[in-house]
Amino acid sequence: MLDTTMKSQLQTYLQKVTQPYEIVATLDDGEKSRELWSLLSEIAEVTDKITLRSDGIDERVPSFAFKRAQGGASLCFAGIPLGHEFTSLVLALLQVGGHPPRVSDEVIEQVSELEGEYHFETYYSLSCQNCPDVVQALNLLAVLNPNIRHVAIDGALFQEEVDRRQIMSVPSVYLNGEPFASGRMGVEEILTKIDTGAAQRDARKISEREPFDVLVVGGGPAGAAGAIYAARKGIRTGVAAERFGGQVLDTMGIENLISMAETEGPKLARALEENVRDYNVDIMNLQRASALLPAVEPGGYHEIRFDSGASLKAKTVIVATGARWRELNVPGEKEYRNRGVAYCPHCDGPLFKGKRVAVIGGGNSGVEAAIDLAGIVGHVT
Structure with a gap:
């Protein structure tokens, strides 16, 4: 084996x-x-x-x-x-x-x-x-x-x-x-x-933090890069992210990134987080931003509020919230998500073995998904 x-x-x-x-x-x-x-x-x-x-x-x-x-x-x-x-x-x-x-x-x-x-x-x-x-x-x-x-x-x-x-x-x-x-x-x-009390405890701890010089909202590659460059200058820096790594976590193969021929998304996300932590950046995960309140006076603190109830203040806020997978926004899509509507042929394909499957999307990603599924499912449209 x-x-x-x-x-x-x-x-x-x-x-x-x-x-x-x-x-x-x-x-x-x-x-x-x-x-x-x-x-x-x-x-x-x-x-x-x-x-x-x-x-x-x-x-x-x-x-x-x-x-x-x-x-x-x-x-x-x-x-x-x-x-x-x-x-x-x-x-x-x-x-x-x-x-x-x-x-x-x-x-x-x-x-x-x-x-x-x-x-x-x-x-x-x-x-x-x-x-x-x-x-x-x-x-x-x-x-x-x-x-x-x-x-x-x-x-x-x-x-x-x-x-x-x-x-x-x-x-x-x-x-x-x-x-x-x-x-x-x-x-x-x-x-x-x-x-059940963990989210509330974490929110209180986050809200008690002193204001940051730079607060990055978003934990993808752009947010990680911004945090590293700020921290290297000796600036007190924090990162608040819904999930550190962002959409990279959902990407199976990444090719031709400078310095590496290929890697996997989760592996790259772990490397990004380790690199950010090397500079003592305060990473606050599982925090989805809900509001940005600009400073009232010049030189004052901006405030970011989160769905968890937490809030943070900073002199400078970098918004690096990235993008999300595109949805069709058709009736039934949300109701049947993970119940027949799937977004990852590599992950979910084996569960549809022998069944009839439709792939929505005619670009290279759609064609690649259809080819991958053809060897598993009964029929691909």
């Missing part, structure tokens, strides 16, 4: 595992079960911290779960997490084994203190570039809090289940058996939805 290079890289990563644990697989005699067992066997071969078992009794086959001797870490993969989800698998292997996650102590504390029982199910496809963020975020929650369970499900392998729940876009997340959310989400966004 893994080539020599991937095995070598995996062995290097798994040296960071400090706590032993078991991987318990639920299998049958099918081809996919044999493929999964082969993958898990290769993983277990490169470290003595992981023990492999095949006596699982999960309802989904093939699947595998993580089991620590001291309990906790209730997470499971139903399917074979390769493609875009291989990174999710590697991170799960590390975090279950005690490697510290790359989130703030404040977030770890917030997750650990969540009360109640949370059973998350995430449906993904191996070609979806938006799915790994959601899978990784929910896996992390399951690692940090024993009351949280997460199952990541490959929709292409469990088509009957997908059809029964009428899932027509990925990632789609269920919580305790009910629809929870769809689309890209990170840890902070998920916490905002399940920790």
Whole structure:
């Protein structure tokens, strides 16, 4: 399953595992079960911290779960997490084994203190570039809090289940058996939805900040560049964004960006954020601007208000809110979004296997989508 290079890289990563644990697989005699067992066997071969078992009794086959001797870490993969989800698998292997996650102590504390029982199910496809963020975020929650369970499900392998729940876009997340959310989400966004007081607490903290010299509204490439250039001059700079990375996060392939032949949108967005943080720029994520109140007097502070109830002041405001995907604005489009109306053929295509699909758009993007779908669906118009 893994080539020599991937095995070598995996062995290097798994040296960071400090706590032993078991991987318990639920299998049958099918081809996919044999493929999964082969993958898990290769993983277990490169470290003595992981023990492999095949006596699982999960309802989904093939699947595998993580089991620590001291309990906790209730997470499971139903399917074979390769493609875009291989990174999710590697991170799960590390975090279950005690490697510290790359989130703030404040977030770890917030997750650990969540009360109640949370059973998350995430449906993904191996070609979806938006799915790994959601899978990784929910896996992390399951690692940090024993009351949280997460199952990541490959929709292409469990088509009957997908059809029964009428899932027509990925990632789609269920919580305790009910629809929870769809689309890209990170840890902070998920916490905002399940920790009902989090948004209000964050809004208060943001409003208490001192006025900035420069406040950038928008977290895409333009906003990131503006923030970096301001901060390099020693100017106190902040960035407020609905989601840092902007539309870049939804872009699968980016080519011929200066200095790199090709990259992926989420990878570029992470690099942008790291670069901005290197200059101690204050990044305030999940903040959608709703109003700009200009300064009353020359030299005064402008005020930005947000949907969350927060507000910020700054001497200079840079508006870099970018663009959004174009919509048709026809009857039924919003009502059936993620229920038959989709915008990402790479992500959602596998869910329409064998079905008749119409692609709206005659430009190069439309043609590319039709070609990609032709190998999956029954018919493309």
